Amino acid sequence: MTVEIAGTDARSARTPVQAAGDVTRRRPRPGRSRMAVVSAILLAVTCLLMVFPFVWAALASTKPTDVAFANPPVFRYTPTFSAYVDLWQTTDFYLYLINTVVVAVISTVVALLVGIPCAYALSRYGGVASVVLLILALVFRALPRFAVVLPMYDITRSLGIYDTTYAMAAALIVINQPFTIWLLRNFFAEIPRELDEAAMVDGCTRVGVLTRIMVPLMGPGILTAGIFVFLFAFQEYLTAAVLTDTTSKTVPVFIATQLGQNLPLLQQASAATVLLTLPVVGIAFIAQKYLVAGLASGAVKG
Amino acid sequence: MRRRQFWALVAPSVVVMFGFMLVPLYRTLRWSFERVNYGEAGTFIGLANYQAALSDPRLGRAVVFTIGLTVVVGVVCLVLGYVLATLVNGLGRARPVVLGILLISYVSPHIVGAVAFSWLFDSNFGGIVDYLLNAVTGGAFGEPLWFTSTWPNRLIIVLNVVWFMLPFSMLLILAGLQGVSAEMMEAAQIDGASPLQRHLYVIVPSIRGVLGFVVLILTMDVVRVFDSLIPLAPQSLTNGNESLMVYIYRVAFAEATRNLGLGSAISVLTILLILVLLLPSIRSVVKEARA
Numbered sequence: 001m002t003v004e005i006a007g008t009d010a011r012s013a014r015t016p017v018q019a020a021g022d023v024t025r026r027r028p029r030p031g032r033s034r035m036a037v038v039s040a041i042l043l044a045v046t047c048l049l050m051v052f053p054f055v056w057a058a059l060a061s062t063k064p065t066d067v068a069f070a071n072p073p074v075f076r077y078t079p080t081f082s083a084y085v086d087l088w089q090t091t092d093f094y095l096y097l098i099n100t101v102v103v104a105v106i107s108t109v110v111a112l113l114v115g116i117p118c119a120y121a122l123s124r125y126g127g128v129a130s131v132v133l134l135i136l137a138l139v140f141r142a143l144p145r146f147a148v149v150l151p152m153y154d155i156t157r158s159l160g161i162y163d164t165t166y167a168m169a170a171a172l173i174v175i176n177q178p179f180t181i182w183l184l185r186n187f188f189a190e191i192p193r194e195l196d197e198a199a200m201v202d203g204c205t206r207v208g209v210l211t212r213i214m215v216p217l218m219g220p221g222i223l224t225a226g227i228f229v230f231l232f233a234f235q236e237y238l239t240a241a242v243l244t245d246t247t248s249k250t251v252p253v254f255i256a257t258q259l260g261q262n263l264p265l266l267q268q269a270s271a272a273t274v275l276l277t278l279p280v281v282g283i284a285f286i287a288q289k290y291l292v293a294g295l296a297s298g299a300v301k302g
Numbered sequence: 303m304r305r306r307q308f309w310a311l312v313a314p315s316v317v318v319m320f321g322f323m324l325v326p327l328y329r330t331l332r333w334s335f336e337r338v339n340y341g342e343a344g345t346f347i348g349l350a351n352y353q354a355a356l357s358d359p360r361l362g363r364a365v366v367f368t369i370g371l372t373v374v375v376g377v378v379c380l381v382l383g384y385v386l387a388t389l390v391n392g393l394g395r396a397r398p399v400v401l402g403i404l405l406i407s408y409v410s411p412h413i414v415g416a417v418a419f420s421w422l423f424d425s426n427f428g429g430i431v432d433y434l435l436n437a438v439t440g441g442a443f444g445e446p447l448w449f450t451s452t453w454p455n456r457l458i459i460v461l462n463v464v465w466f467m468l469p470f471s472m473l474l475i476l477a478g479l480q481g482v483s484a485e486m487m488e489a490a491q492i493d494g495a496s497p498l499q500r501h502l503y504v505i506v507p508s509i510r511g512v513l514g515f516v517v518l519i520l521t522m523d524v525v526r527v528f529d530s531l532i533p534l535a536p537q538s539l540t541n542g543n544e545s546l547m548v549y550i551y552r553v554a555f556a557e558a559t560r561n562l563g564l565g566s567a568i569s570v571l572t573i574l575l576i577l578v579l580l581l582p583s584i585r586s587v588v589k590e591a592r593a
Contacts, residue, residue, distance in 0.1 A: 039389045046386065047403045050465065053418040054406065056430060060421065069427035118315030125308040133312065135584055140323055142522040142576050146550045147569040150562065151326035151333075157341060174322040181315060206307050235411040237529040238547075242555065252411040252529075259417065259533055266427065273414050280409050285402035287409070292401065295477035 054277050061270040068267050083271040086264070093254065093272060099165055100250040100276075103240075104233035106169040111180050111229045112222060114173070119184030120210050124193065134185070137178035148175065149242045156243060163245040171243055172233045179232070180225055187221030187294075188214065224294030227287045234280070251276050333566035340562060351567035361568065363542055364549040365575065371545065372524040375463045379520055380513065382464070383471030388501070390472065391479050401473075408469035416530035419462045423448040449534075452541040459543060462530050467523065471516045478512030479505070518583045525576060546572050 060068045061083050067074040068083075087093050122130050152171055156162040191214065199209045215222070237252040244253065251272060258269035334351055338344030355361050390400055407415055421427045425445060432445055446454040482505055490504045506513070528547035531538060538544040539552070550572070554565020 036392070039392060043386075043389050043393070043400055047400060050404055050407050050469070053415060053422055053465075054410070056422060056428075057418040060428065069421070071425050071427075071429055072433050073428045073430050114314045114318055117311040121303065121308045121311035124303040125305075127305065127308065129305075129308065131588060133316070135587055137319070138584065138587065139577065139580065140319065142525075142580055143323075143327075144526060144547060144550065144569055144572045144576065145528070146547065146554065146565065147330045147573060148323060148326045150554055150565065150569075151329035152322075154329070154340060155326070170322070174318055177315060177319045181319075206303070206311070210311075231409050235409075237411060237413040237532075238551075252413045255411075255417060256413050256532060269417065270421070273418055276414055277406070277410050281402070281406055284405040284409050285398070288398055288401035288405055291405070291473055292477050292480070295474055296480040 054273070057270045057273045057277075061267065061274050063267075065264050065267050068270070069263060083267040084275075087268040087271045087275075091254070091268065092249075093251075093268075093275075096249050096251045096254045097275070099244075099248050100234060100252075102165050103169045103172065103248075103250060104230050106166065107172040107176070107233045108226050108230045110169070111173045111176055112226055115177060115180035115184055115225070116215065116218075116222065117210060119181045120188050120214055122181060122185045123188035124196065134182070137181055141178040141182070145175070145238050149239050152239075153242050162243065163248050165248045168240060168243050168248055168250075169233070171239050172236060175239065176229050176232050180229055183225045183228065184218075184221065187218055187225075191217055220290055221294060224290045227283070227290060231280075231283065231287075330566045330569050333563050334570045336563050338562045340560065344563065347563070351563045352571070354564055355567045355571060360539075360544070360549060361571070364544050364546045367543055368525055368546045371460065371463065371527065372521055374460055375467060375524050376517060376520045378460070378464050379467050379471040380516060382468055383475050383516065384506075384513075386468070386472040387475035387479055390476055404472065405469050407466045408473075410466075412466055412529040413532060415466055416462055416533045419458070419465070419530075420449075420533045423458055450537045450541060452543065455535055455537070455541055455543050459531065459534055462534055463524060463527055466530070467520060471520065474512055474516050474519070475509065478509035481512075482508050514583075514586070518580075521579055522576075525572075525579070546575075 062079040062081065063074070063077050064080050064082075067077050122134060149171070153162070156164075156167045161167040195213060195217075196209050199213050200206075204212065235252065236250070237256065240250045240253045241256065244250065255269050255272050255276070258265045258272070333344060335346055335348060336344030337347050337350075386404070390397060390404070393400060421429075422431045423429055425432050432448075435443055436445070448454045448458050486504055486508065487500065490500050495503065526547055527545060528551065531543075531545055531548050535541075535543045535545075535548070538548060544552075546568070550565050550568050553568060554560065554562050
């Protein structure tokens with residue numbers, strides 16, 4: 001029951017709509033099955049179009065260099081994985097991949113640790129400060145990245161922490177903090193205040209309420225926020241391009257630097273694209289359940 | 303919740319957010335009044351940077367391009383996102399798989415997607431779309447210069463931005479559809495509303511809040527589009543497809559002059575533009591908080 005309050009259990013969140021579906025099912029209309037076929041075809045075509053750029057890049061990565069970017073495109077070739085071997089042997093790709101993952105993990109963990117108490121307080125405190133903070137967070141979320149990142153470049157250089165993984169992670173925590181607290185705050189707002197009061201009557205402190213009651217209840221909500229923050233860090237190009245150079249370079253920056261280079265490097269870039277997209281495909285399949293249910297109960301009502 | 307408790311709980315986040323946001327923002331503001339090089343103290347030159355920015359037609363072009371892109375992408379994502387969400391909502395067991403596939407373009411790094419996208423069109427790198435276009439139309443369109451001529455370039459930019467923003471609008475609208483009341487749908491059906499009428503008069507009005515939220519996110523994110531334009535619009539300076547972000551990047555960081563003062567002034571002007579665009583949303587937040 002408790003999880004359903006947060007509304008983040010995918011199945012329970014779907015029931016109203018399934019019920020709506022039942023209504024139509026009870027009164028079958030002529031042409032319904034034809035509509036189902038049409039919508040299935042439309043969806044299949046859309047799915048195909050949406051993944052096509054990656055499919056094409058994946059194909060390119062298995063072609064020999066001379067046909068990978070041939071025009072007109074070549075469809076018959078003997079697949080080879082030499083681009084992957086070259087990528088691994090001739091570049092520091094594994095290092096960039098580790099950097100990307102480390103930045104994403106650090107920034108996700110810290111962003112949640114800092115954001116959860118803040119979001120909880122924002123959902124429970126009705127004062128002016130709360131409204132002002134939320135609006136400022138909204139404005140910060142919309143700021144042009146350069147207004148923040150270029151000074152950060154200057155600051156990290158003068159502090160001697162330019163081109164370090166933790167400086168990059170710190171920048172991303174800051175940049176994504178507004179989103180984190182907005183999303184989490186809406187999740188917390190869904191949990192009735194009576195629960196806090198009951199726990200406090202039983203002798204819980206505020207922090208006790210947060211750690212013992214809210215965090216366990218918010219499991220799926222925290223997971224949703226975590227997935228988003230992780231993805232944002234994983235995707236970030238601009239901040240990484242400005243704040244990193246060689247030692248803490250991330251994969252998106254690496255792929256961008258391969259552009260405008262010669263064909264073998266582009267081959268490696270397509271191999272890198274595939275290697276970076278594959279884990280993301282995994283995340284997409286795990287995340288979809290939480291994202292829909294999570295957004296249904298959280299972000300959307302904000 | 304007592305005030306002391308409130309501040310204790312928000313303190314870490316506020317320190318992080320404000321400390322590390324306001325210091326850089328203050329620098330940007332100060333730089334916008336200075337002639338400055340990286341790592342050096344600047345000299346105050348008053349409004350000269352703003353004068354230079356506002357008198358350069360490049361700024362106007364960038365603003366028009368950026369807003370145009372935002373409007374077009376916003377409308378397309380809203381409409382297609384709605385249709386797609388409705389279709390996905392009707393799915394049964396296939397739903398997780400379809401959602402997973404549809405989300406890939408949103409969760410991949412945008413620059414990676416844009417690079418893959420550019421390979422589809424660049425005849426130097428295969429250009430499968432050119433090839434298929436010619437094969438289907440028998441060469442009616444010739445070989446459009448996707449990266450150098452203005453409108454073909456705009457088309458692929460819009461396609462790319464829609465491609466990676468559409469899943470997110472679809473996801474939000476799908477989440478909104480979960481909240482549409484079943485009783486209302488049933489009532490509409492008993493009253494004999496056609497499917498189209500049900501969409502227009504029952505579903506759309508009841509998810510108005512969600513649609514507003516989608517517009518807000520789309521506005522914020524499309525105005526800031528930068529990553530995808532690096533591979534997709536290399537000629538943007540000459541073909542008029544330079545966005546505000548790319549303009550700032552070039553002026554402040556990439557071009558030989560590295561004019562940080564001018565770049566900062568454009569950043570400040572962009573912030574003002576974004577604030578204007580956000581005003582309706584800010585007002586609704588205040589209203590909701592007061593209620």
